[in-house]
Amino acid sequence: MVHFYQALTAAAAAFACFGEVASVPLEERLRSLTPKAKNVLKRATPVAPYFVLYSDAYVSTEPTASDISGFNVFALSFLEAYGAADQAQEWAALTASQRSSILSEYNAAGISLIVSLFGSTETPTSSGYDPIGTANTMAAWVIQYGLQGDFAAFNGGTGSAEQWLGNFTTQLRTQLPQGQYILTHAPVAPWFTPNRWGGGGYLWVDSMVGSMIDWYNVQYYNQGTTEYTTCDGLLYTSSSTWPESALFQIANSGVSLDKLVIGKPATSAQASNGYMDPTLLASCVSEAYGAGWDAGVMVWEYPDAASSWIATVRGNTWPVSSTPTSTSTTTTATSTATSTATTSTSTSTSTPVTGTCAGIAAWTTGVAYTGGAEVTYGGDLWTAKWWTENDTPGGSAGVWTNDGACTSTATAAAKIRALTAPIVTPAPAL
Incomplete structure (x- = not known):
């Protein structure tokens, strides 16, 4: 499956404007943007880790942001060649006002809404779909409705599936430019096994169009009763049935670990x-x-997985804050998410720090931070995942990555791991 998320063209215009005024600090230019432009930037620059939740089971409408707190990508399944089905169809049936309200709520909570293409019920390569025409049709749907694989063909070993995916991905990127739209793929893990597929499998796809793909939601399931069910089998050493397809083995084959x-x-x-x-x-x-490794986790599917599931899986690695630390919040009628209100006086509640946080300024209200910016707050080191202003570290918006206590010797290593990469996805096939 492939997913897309729309970041409005105002983002590109804003970036172009930034490039023209080199003498003005970036934070000052960000602060001068309109609220709409700020929201666009938040959606246009997601970074790892990615916590992806698919939705295909029937629900009458999308969950609230609090229902899926802890995830930062929500995927509607499926968009197929003939049109939208399941949750994608439900999304298209909403009014423009309803879609706008949901998108605003998700954006405020740092959640990207994307759509998943194909799934297990369609075989675009073996069915003879034109990759260019199909990409154009699906890109038009993504643009119209404001959002962000063919399995059997791989087994033929002819290379037709790989070539189709390459052409399809390339055409999607011409219609949905990188940085404005998320594009991911969701291959099953064995497709990365080297020397197994006649056309090179996903190692070939990655070598040809990997730079256009923001990340891979690797499906470590439906491949055998004992496959990928232990940490060793999942991370380091897959079985002889699907060799070299564990997480770090795929990375050793040349695919970016992040x-x-x-x-x-x-x-x-x-x-x-x-x-x-x-x-x-x-x-x-x-x-x-x-x-x-710090790429993140994908799960199939909502509502069987929601906020409690991802909180457990993130654990102490990426803990989900259950209590916003903001002291001034606003709540919309359609959302349970809260955001820190802008104040005219800049204040900081951070405690003094030493050690690995030395020289890093405390988080302050009224300051615009770009993705990758570091602050101290509550005695910890924090890194911004994307542009933010007035989102308290540890708050419900999920903007900040906690890199650990300032006195911890592990902080420096955690900080390096936290400063990573960009994001659309072929959907899981079940």
Whole structure:
């Protein structure tokens, strides 16, 4: 499947404007933007880790931001060649006002809304779909409705599936430019096994169009009862059935580690096999993070996975704050999410710090921070995931990555891991 998220063209205009006035500090230019332009920038510059939640089971409308707190990407399934189905169809049936309200709520909570293409019910390559025409049609739908694989063909070993995906991805990027739209793929893990597929599998796809793909939601399920069910099998050493397809083995084959998102089913009923208890998965996530990985986790599907599931899986690696620390909030009628109100007086509630945080300024209200900016707050070091202003570190917006206590010797290493990359996705096929 492939997913897209729209960041309005005002973002590009804003960036162009920034490039023209080199003498003005970036933070000052950001502060002068309109609220609409600020929201565009927030949506246009997502960075890892990615916590992706698919939705295909019937629900009458999208969940509230608080229902899926802890996720930063929500994927509607599916958009197919003939048109929208399931949750994508439900989205298209909403009024423009309803869609705008949901998007505003998600944007305020730092959640990107994307749409998943194809799924397991369509086989675009073997069905003879034209990759260029199909890409144009689907891109038009994404643009119209304001958002962000073919499995059987790989087994033929002819290379037709890989070539189709390459052409399809390239054409999508001509219609949905990088930086304005998210583009991800969701291959099953065995497709990365080297020397297995006649056309080179996903190693070929990555080598040809990987630079256009923001990340891979790798499906570590539906591949055998014992496949990818232990931390070792998931992370380091896959079985002889699907060799070299564990997380770090795929990276050793040349795929960027920070683009490999671990995909798992929410319950044993959500897939034929490959399920891992969330607590066990959390331990694997922690172990992988300690070894230098920080791409994130994908799960199939809502509502079996929601805020409590991702809080467990993120665990102590990326803890989800349950209590916003802001002292001044506003709440919209359609959202349970809160955001810090802008104040005329800049204040800081950070405590003095020493050690690895020395020289890093305390977080302050009324200051615009860009993605990657570092601050201290509550005795910890924090890194901004994207542009932000008046979003308290540890608050419900999820803007800030907690890099640990300022006195911790692990802070420097955690900070390096936290400062990473960009994001559309082929959807999981079940």
